[in-house]
Amino acid sequence: MASESAVATRIRAALAEHLKKDVSKIQLQSDLRKDLGLDSLAMIELLFKIEEAFDLEIPNDDLSQITTVGDVINYVEQRVGTPAGSASASRPAAVAAKPAVAAPASKVAAPKKKESRRA
Amino acid sequence: MKSGRRPVASTSSGHGRRVVVTGLGVVSPIGIGIDTFWKSALAGRSGVTALSGFEELPLEGYRSQVAGQVLDWDVDRVPKTVQADRLDRYAQLALVAASEAIEDAGLRMERENPHRVGVIMGAGMGGMLIGEEEFTKLYRNLRPNRVHPNFIPMITLNSASGIVAITFGAKGVNQTISTACSSSAHAIGQALNTIRAGQADVVIAGGADASITPLTFAGFCSLRALSTAFNAEPARASRPFDRGRDGFVMGEGAGVLILESLDRALKRKARIYAEVAGYGATSEAHHMVIPKEDGSEMAMTMRLALADAGVPATDVDHINAHATATPIGDPVEVAAIRHLFKGRADRILVNATKSMIGHTLGAAGAVAGIACVLAVQTGLVHPTINYDDPDPACEIGGISTDVQERPLRAALLNAFGFGSNNAVVVFKKVPSTAASRTR
Numbered sequence: 001m002a003s004e005s006a007v008a009t010r011i012r013a014a015l016a017e018h019l020k021k022d023v024s025k026i027q028l029q030s031d032l033r034k035d036l037g038l039d040s041l042a043m044i045e046l047l048f049k050i051e052e053a054f055d056l057e058i059p060n061d062d063l064s065q066i067t068t069v070g071d072v073i074n075y076v077e078q079r080v081g082t083p084a085g086s087a088s089a090s091r092p093a094a095v096a097a098k099p100a101v102a103a104p105a106s107k108v109a110a111p112k113k114k115e116s117r118r119a
Numbered sequence: 120m121k122s123g124r125r126p127v128a129s130t131s132s133g134h135g136r137r138v139v140v141t142g143l144g145v146v147s148p149i150g151i152g153i154d155t156f157w158k159s160a161l162a163g164r165s166g167v168t169a170l171s172g173f174e175e176l177p178l179e180g181y182r183s184q185v186a187g188q189v190l191d192w193d194v195d196r197v198p199k200t201v202q203a204d205r206l207d208r209y210a211q212l213a214l215v216a217a218s219e220a221i222e223d224a225g226l227r228m229e230r231e232n233p234h235r236v237g238v239i240m241g242a243g244m245g246g247m248l249i250g251e252e253e254f255t256k257l258y259r260n261l262r263p264n265r266v267h268p269n270f271i272p273m274i275t276l277n278s279a280s281g282i283v284a285i286t287f288g289a290k291g292v293n294q295t296i297s298t299a300c301s302s303s304a305h306a307i308g309q310a311l312n313t314i315r316a317g318q319a320d321v322v323i324a325g326g327a328d329a330s331i332t333p334l335t336f337a338g339f340c341s342l343r344a345l346s347t348a349f350n351a352e353p354a355r356a357s358r359p360f361d362r363g364r365d366g367f368v369m370g371e372g373a374g375v376l377i378l379e380s381l382d383r384a385l386k387r388k389a390r391i392y393a394e395v396a397g398y399g400a401t402s403e404a405h406h407m408v409i410p411k412e413d414g415s416e417m418a419m420t421m422r423l424a425l426a427d428a429g430v431p432a433t434d435v436d437h438i439n440a441h442a443t444a445t446p447i448g449d450p451v452e453v454a455a456i457r458h459l460f461k462g463r464a465d466r467i468l469v470n471a472t473k474s475m476i477g478h479t480l481g482a483a484g485a486v487a488g489i490a491c492v493l494a495v496q497t498g499l500v501h502p503t504i505n506y507d508d509p510d511p512a513c514e515i516g517g518i519s520t521d522v523q524e525r526p527l528r529a530a531l532l533n534a535f536g537f538g539s540n541n542a543v544v545v546f547k548k549v550p551s552t553a554a555s556r557t558r
Contacts, residue, residue, distance in 0.1 A: 040447065041408055044343050060182065060347045060365065 007054075007080065008073045014053065015069065018046060028070035036069075046072075054080055135315040137396075139549060141389040142224025142377030143489050144216040144325075148187035148370055148476045151196070152219060156486075157493055159475070160501040161522050165354035166476045167368050173333040183345035185353040186331045187370030187477030201286055205269050206278065207246030209481070212373035213279035213327035214286060216485075220323065221287060224377035225389060228288050237291035237319035239310045240280035241302025241326025243481035243536075244335055249273040251334045279327050279373075291319040297481070300443070302326050303374060304484025304534030304542035308398030310378045311544075320383055325375030328481035336369060342408070344445060345369060358505035359442035359471035360449050360513050367443040370477030374485030376492065381549075393495040396529065397428025397545035405539045410448060414455030417541055421459050421531060424543035430529045432460055435467055437500055437530035438517075439491040442471035443478050452533065453513040465516025468500045468523050475504055484534040488544060491532045495546045498526050 004012075008028075016023040019036055032038045038046065043066075047058050050072065056079050066072055145152065148166025149159035159166070170184045178184055189212065196215045197203040203211055217238075221228070228236070253270045257263065272278060277295035284293045292313055296305045303326025310324035330336070339345050346366040349356035357368040384391050401423065403416040410417065425432055438456060442449055457464045472487040479486055494500045500523040509518070517523070532544040 039406065039409060041342075041406070044341075048341065060343055063343070 005073070005077065007077050010053065011050070011073050011076060012069065014049060015046070018049065026069055028068065028073070030069045031067055032069065032072070033067070050076060056080070135317060137381040137394060138311050138314045138378050139381050139384050139394050140376050140392040140492050140546075141379055141384050142220040142222075142226065143392065143492065144219030144221070144223060144375040145373065145486060145489055146189055146192070146212040146216050146327075147372040147374070147479070147486055148189055151189065151191060151215070153223065153489070156489070160472070160490055161499060163502040163504045163520065163522075164475060165357070165504060166370070167353045167356050169350075169353050170331070170336075173336075176333050181337065182340045182343075182347045183336075183366070183369070184350040185346065185356045185368055186336075187357070187368055187372070187479065188331055189371055198286060201282065205273065206282060207249045207273045207329070209242065209244075209246060209248075209327045209329035209371075209373070210273070210279040210282050212329055212371070212482075213240060213325070213375070214282055216325060216327065216373035216375040217283045217287070217323055220325070220375040220377050224379075225387075226321065226377060231321070233288050233290035235291055235320040236289040237293065237310070237313055237322040238280045238284045238289050239292065239294045239296065239306045239313065239322055239324045240277075240283065241296045241298070241304070241306040241481045241484060242276050242279055243297060243299045243302050243328050244330040245276040245297070245328070245481070246274035246278055247330055247332045247335045251332050254334075283323055287323070289323060292322070296326075298540045298542070299536035299538055300441070300478065300480055300483055301534035301536035301540055301542040302481040302484065304488065304532055304544055305400060307376060307378070307395065307484065307488055307532070307544050308400060308542055311395045311398050314378060314380055321377065321379040323375060324378050325373065325485035326481040326483075327373035328479055329371040330480055331369055331371050339369060346444065355505055357444050357474050357477050358507075359440070359444040359474050359503060360453070360510060360515075360518055361444070361506050362508040362510040364444040364446065364449065364510070366445055367473065368477035370473070370479040370483075372476065372479040372482045372486055374482050374489050376485065376488060391549050393492045394547040394549045395544065396430055396547040397424045397426070399424030399427060399541075399543040401541045403539040403541065407539065408537050410451045410535060412451055414451045414453075414458050417452060417455035417533070417535060418458040420541040420543045421455065421533070424531065424545050428529070428545040428547065430545055430547060433463065434528045435460065435531060436525060436527040437468045437470075437491070437494055439487045439494070439530065439532050440469050440471050441533045441535045442503075443473055444471075448535070449510070450513040452535070453515050456515060468517040468519075468525065468527075469503075469515055470500050470518065471503045472501070474502075474506070484532065484542065484544075487534070488532045488546075491530050491546055495527050495530050495548050498524050500524070500527075
């Protein structure tokens, strides 16, 4: 695993922590549901963490592409551009309690959607 | 049927008194008032529209942008004797539905012994609108003393059952059942048992929710429970049993049914819609948001409800399904129906009220219950819209995009809730009554 990207290292470490397993158990080919035992809610929790850590929006449509640890890594690498991935390594801003509630609008990540709807 | 009433035994299967529905009231995305609601339901009209938005919050930030909103709501519908601005939207909706149901039942509270009239309402989320507003205000201006004095009475989950009782002077049992998506189905079931037990003669039963609010709606988006693929075509978004379904559509509304003992209803010559014959309630003790995948627990709940009703499974002609249109939920429910009804499963008429109004959470059981009661009364099963491409994973014979007509002996109302809980109510045709005012 010498050539592992920074993204891959972060995701595997995060998964190991999330699942309380040794990081060596988190293999690229590990199936998130079958091998690691994530149910659909645990999958959603995992994706939520990844969205926050990498400042991403993962649309529901993309969930079907993600079944293994390797899929998560590939998906994130594609979405953040280069495998460097350390640009967003700084902690997400949601730590300060007050502004988190006070300014919900500013927290919404810039949407990638084409058609936007106004009522 | 022609001349007067056939004497009907007032008790069955050792449960004490028999209980019937004599009044209905509804506030829904396809109509305020039973007549409009039922016409829309039979016409297969969708009440799902583009999400109206949440003030300064950018709508594009929401994954789901459709909802079953009560767009023609007018706060002036709230009875004048009530100070409407002291009520969250969900309680306002409940009050208007209750008001219609009481009038529909011909219930004259001034003639009733008030301690024999109860209220049991379901609420899944309750006063979230006021809650979210006040939380936001507090964190914005950091002034605890500016939290509105009515915040607490408005957000407590029993504010709807409370205001209904206060408005109409119902002094009997007053309870709120909160079991998420199945709340008001349990409310109907508990109302049945309350009357059976002799604790009340009449129960105003139902439920309400108005959860199309910035935080709650976002929370359901984050759970990835809501449909996101049809934001550009809202009317197509709620698609129970269809291959293209991708989550439920959030709805809002209220439904109320007047339950009373059969004896009493006969004595006062009330119109009887249907008998509330049985109730099954279980916990899957399984998972907070995921049903047991083989449907065995849902099947058990239906079995218990039928046993409680003393109705054989072979008498079930109709099921108003929980059918939220999530990828996981619908196949489990169909598996449960197949599990219980075996070879007969495909001959039961199944429909999903949520296909038209979305998932109204705490109102869902009551609004679908109203559709189920009207189906039993009229023999008309409303369509399931957007069922364009049957998903083999949840295919079952009796679903149709058209109205289906057939005399219905007994019908089930299915409702399954987060927190691993299930409710099933059995409605039965009441033969020979002065009953049949048809809608």
